[in-house]
Amino acid sequence: MPVNRVVITGMGAVSPFGKGTVAFFHGLSSGRSGIRFLPETTGIPGLRSHVAGRVRDVDPMEIPRKYRRSMSAGSVFAALAAREALAQAKVSFALQTGKALGVAIGSTVGSVGTLEAFFRQYFSDSCLEQIRSTLFFKIMNHSPAANVSQMLGITGRTLAPAAACSTGCQAVGIAYEMIASGKQRLMLAGGTDEFHPLFIATFDVMNAASTHFNQDPQRTPRPFDRDRDGVVCSEGCGILLLESLESATHRKAPILAEIVGFATHSDPSNIANPDAGAIFSCMAACLEDAGLKPDAVDYINAHATATLEGDIAECEAIHMLFGDSVPVSSLKGHLGHTMAASGALELMACIHMMQQERMTPTLNLDHVDPACGKIRHVRRPETKPLRLILKNNFALGGINSSILLRRFSHEGF
Amino acid sequence: MRDSEIVEKINSALAEEFELDPASMVPEATLFEDLELDSLDLVDMVIVLEQTFGFKIREEEEIRSIRTLGDIHAFVIKKTHQVLQSP
Numbered sequence A: 001m002p003v004n005r006v007v008i009t010g011m012g013a014v015s016p017f018g019k020g021t022v023a024f025f026h027g028l029s030s031g032r033s034g035i036r037f038l039p040e041t042t043g044i045p046g047l048r049s050h051v052a053g054r055v056r057d058v059d060p061m062e063i064p065r066k067y068r069r070s071m072s073a074g075s076v077f078a079a080l081a082a083r084e085a086l087a088q089a090k091v092s093f094a095l096q097t098g099k100a101l102g103v104a105i106g107s108t109v110g111s112v113g114t115l116e117a118f119f120r121q122y123f124s125d126s127c128l129e130q131i132r133s134t135l136f137f138k139i140m141n142h143s144p145a146a147n148v149s150q151m152l153g154i155t156g157r158t159l160a161p162a163a164a165c166s167t168g169c170q171a172v173g174i175a176y177e178m179i180a181s182g183k184q185r186l187m188l189a190g191g192t193d194e195f196h197p198l199f200i201a202t203f204d205v206m207n208a209a210s211t212h213f214n215q216d217p218q219r220t221p222r223p224f225d226r227d228r229d230g231v232v233c234s235e236g237c238g239i240l241l242l243e244s245l246e247s248a249t250h251r252k253a254p255i256l257a258e259i260v261g262f263a264t265h266s267d268p269s270n271i272a273n274p275d276a277g278a279i280f281s282c283m284a285a286c287l288e289d290a291g292l293k294p295d296a297v298d299y300i301n302a303h304a305t306a307t308l309e310g311d312i313a314e315c316e317a318i319h320m321l322f323g324d325s326v327p328v329s330s331l332k333g334h335l336g337h338t339m340a341a342s343g344a345l346e347l348m349a350c351i352h353m354m355q356q357e358r359m360t361p362t363l364n365l366d367h368v369d370p371a372c373g374k375i376r377h378v379r380r381p382e383t384k385p386l387r388l389i390l391k392n393n394f395a396l397g398g399i400n401s402s403i404l405l406r407r408f409s410h411e412g413f
Numbered sequence B: 001m002r003d004s005e006i007v008e009k010i011n012s013a014l015a016e017e018f019e020l021d022p023a024s025m026v027p028e029a030t031l032f033e034d035l036e037l038d039s040l041d042l043v044d045m046v047i048v049l050e051q052t053f054g055f056k057i058r059e060e061e062e063i064r065s066i067r068t069l070g071d072i073h074a075f076v077i078k079k080t081h082q083v084l085q086s087p
Helices: A021-029 A073-088 A092-098 A112-125 A135-137 A142-154 A162-180 A198-206 A243-252 A276-290 A308-320 A339-356 B004-017 B040-051 B061-065 B069-085
Strands: A006-015 A103-104 A187-192 A235-242 A258-267 A299-301 A327-329 A388-395 A399-406
Touching: A006 A021, A006 A073, A006 A162, A006 A339, A021 A187, A021 A339, A073 A092, A073 A142, A073 A235, A073 A339, A092 A103, A103 A142, A112 A135, A112 A162, A135 A198, A142 A162, A142 A243, A162 A187, A162 A258, A162 A339, A162 A388, A162 A399, A187 A339, A187 B061, A235 A258, A258 A276, A258 A339, A276 A308, A276 A399, A299 A339, A308 A388, A327 B061, A339 A388, A339 A399, B004 B040, B004 B069, B040 B069
Parallel strands: A103 A187, A299 A327, A299 A388
Antiparallel strands: A006 A235, A006 A258, A187 A235, A258 A399, A388 A399
16 A cells, blocks of 8 residues: 555646647647658658657757757757756755655657667768767666756656656656655656657558658547558657655645556567557556546546557457546547657646646547447547546557546545 | 967867857866866867867877866877878
8 A cells, every 4th residue: 555645746848839838738728730741751761651740949958068968859858848847846956956856757769869870970980989978878778867867966766667658657657656655755757759760660660650641740640530540659758746745735835636546567468469458457457556446537548549459459448447438538639649758748638637627639530430439539628527537558568557647635535 | 280270170179069168268277177077078079189180199198187278289289290290
């Protein structure tokens, strides 16, 4: 049993809608798409998908060179998002740099762009004399987590969970468990990823990337839609500040929501294909972790990336556990798949929905695929009191994860 | 190449690499305290100077005693002249 209740007191975002949570929430609320055509990828032989959600308006120069020199774009995103989360939570410098604050921030594969640049030069002359001392710090797997801790002077635990598209959700879940068990008082948690064509190619080669909307990018991805044709890759970062309720109350910090359950399971049935039974099991374990029944859930924020098989498996699992009455939507239609960041960014969107009492619909869901038709889809903005939200994320490699978010009240249930 | 041109070339390369304010790049400026560089920067500084002047200095013992920008100027000027005079 958890020792401490765990609340969220800060959020920071870098997304295809731009820098900051204000731009992020505004983009979602206004029903916009962050997806654009990528002319720079059209010359890549074998690549059929040419759409993505890129981050356009972040200036790395706002980070001092001392810290920026070891950062790739993913770390820059994480540093800016972490700084925003700490500012919102009004964390003092003493608390920020004391052992009470830790970090759990992951990415899918570090910095592919930096590795590409290195190998381009290395293969051209087989020479290592030109390597900068900071190369390794940009490509190591824990680069974003380490860079955030370095820039912000964090001295608590620094962890970098990596589970592809489940990374952000897992990072928040691990932070939740760490605070609940009393190992840390506060944790910056989330995920970050920077764009590289390899991400698109990874899905394209498996026939799981969207290829039919290159000339009409805002109409893809299309979660649950009969015309969906796959994932659209995006970049960005979401960071949440988790904190023990005792700490937040003591500091008189603004409490945005509470985390009450987390589960993450391995699905060994297939390294690529999601399984409805495994997803069911993960969501059920998350409810069990919180000591709650399915009928307590007011809304489910689905992983739903618009792949043919993934959306169906998630729908089947949701139907098996929740029936057909709990509203469900996916934010991939707005954002694309922000990979390691998706869990954290979408969790932040859930908090915003909770505060606004307004569910964001699935963008581009024009005609529900009959195979996804057994659940209750949110197809237009809907007003509803949201006390409990379930957030799903699933990853290549068979890593499923779910988090339960509750509207905060001092009394709990 | 005249010594003043070498100094200008050094300062230009280091200013770009380390985003230094040209006004701070006086010969007596210490690398660590005044220019706020550190050990990682010094590794990269050697690479930048090698790229800029086309010589190899990484293994030179004299580098270890460099403390100021003026020390770099003097070292590179000497090295450049050595290279020009070598057969």
